[in-house]
Amino acid sequence: GVVLAAFAVGVLGVLVSWLAAALLAFTIFFYIVVYTAWLKRSTPYNIVIGGAAGSLPPVIGWAAATGGISVEPCLLFFIIFFWTPPHFWALSLVRAEDYARARVPMLPVVAGAEETRRQILRYSLVLVPIGAAPWLLGYAQALYGLTAIVAGTLMVMFAWRVRKNREGACAVRAAYHLFGFSILYLFILFAVLLIDARLGG
Numbered sequence: 001g002v003v004l005a006a007f008a009v010g011v012l013g014v015l016v017s018w019l020a021a022a023l024l025a026f027t028i029f030f031y032i033v034v035y036t037a038w039l040k041r042s043t044p045y046n047i048v049i050g051g052a053a054g055s056l057p058p059v060i061g062w063a064a065a066t067g068g069i070s071v072e073p074c075l076l077f078f079i080i081f082f083w084t085p086p087h088f089w090a091l092s093l094v095r096a097e098d099y100a101r102a103r104v105p106m107l108p109v110v111a112g113a114e115e116t117r118r119q120i121l122r123y124s125l126v127l128v129p130i131g132a133a134p135w136l137l138g139y140a141q142a143l144y145g146l147t148a149i150v151a152g153t154l155m156v157m158f159a160w161r162v163r164k165n166r167e168g169a170c171a172v173r174a175a176y177h178l179f180g181f182s183i184l185y186l187f188i189l190f191a192v193l194l195i196d197a198r199l200g201g
Contacts, residue, residue: 005025005028008024009021009024009025009028012024012064016064017063017064017067019063019067019068019069020060020061020063020064023056023059023060023063024060026056027053027056027057027060030050030052030053030056031050031053031054034049034050034053035049035050035053036050040104041103041104041105042105043105044105044106044107044109044110044111045107046104046105046106047084047085047088047089047106048084048085051080051081051084051085052081054080054084055076055077055078055080055081055084056077058073058076058077058080059073059074059076059077061073071137071139072134072139075133075134075137075139076134076190078130078133079127079130079131079133079186079189080186082123082126082127082130083127083131083182083185083186085119085120085123086120086123086124086127086155086159086178086182087179087182087183089106089107089108089116089119089120090120090162090175090176090178090179090182091175091179092106092107092108092109092116093108093113093116093117093162093171093175094172094175094176096108096109096113107119113166114166117162117163117166118163120159120162120163120178121156121159121160121162121163123159124152124155124156124158124159125156125159127152127155127156128148128149128152128153128155128156129152131148131149131151131152131189132145132148132149132152134148134193135148140193140196140197140200141196141199141200143192143195143196143199144189144192144193144196147188147189147192148189148192151185151188151189152185154181154185155178155181155182155185158174158177158178158181158182159178161174161177161178162174162175162178
């Protein structure tokens with residue numbers, strides 16, 4: 001794994017961009033050492049902080065394509081960063097017992113399901129303006145802006161259902177629905193962003 005990672009960083013640096021290679025090296029280190037070896041088993045906010053590693057690929061790609069870093073990839077970073085907690089916590093609500101047996105201190109295990117539901121709703125609410133930020137700041141057109149607002153509103157609706165349904169099959173179903181939609185949310189947002197950029201010239 002170490003050899004493969006080093007090879008990937010080296011190839012990216014030699015053939016594409018050393019800035020992108022440095023960001024990739026940092027991402028790999030952060031995910032393996034900071035998140036997996038340390039945060040994952042030491043804090044219930046492991047995926048919040050560790051989510052930075054999963055949010056960096058757009059920045060790496062931007063650096064590879066342009067040779068630098070600007071506002072646009074940072075906006076994509078924050079979209080993924082604030083999307084990560086409700087996405088993973090929805091699943092962890094259903095799998096809390098598995099995490100407890102594995103001694104992984106996910107938020108439902110440490111703070112309880114009720115606090116997790118509150119946090120899911122809070123992050124989903126924050127995600128609405130964050131998701132629309134590329135349009136609000138003038139980096140995307142109206143097509144993306146409308147899509148981001150509609151998708152963000154749906155995300156909040158699914159999060160509210162998780163907040164409201166606390167027990168039994170309804171709670172499990174609501175959590176799975178949010179988890180499933182969160183995957184679709186990110187796909188739709190980035191797909192429409194690409195289409196929007198092409199249409200906008």
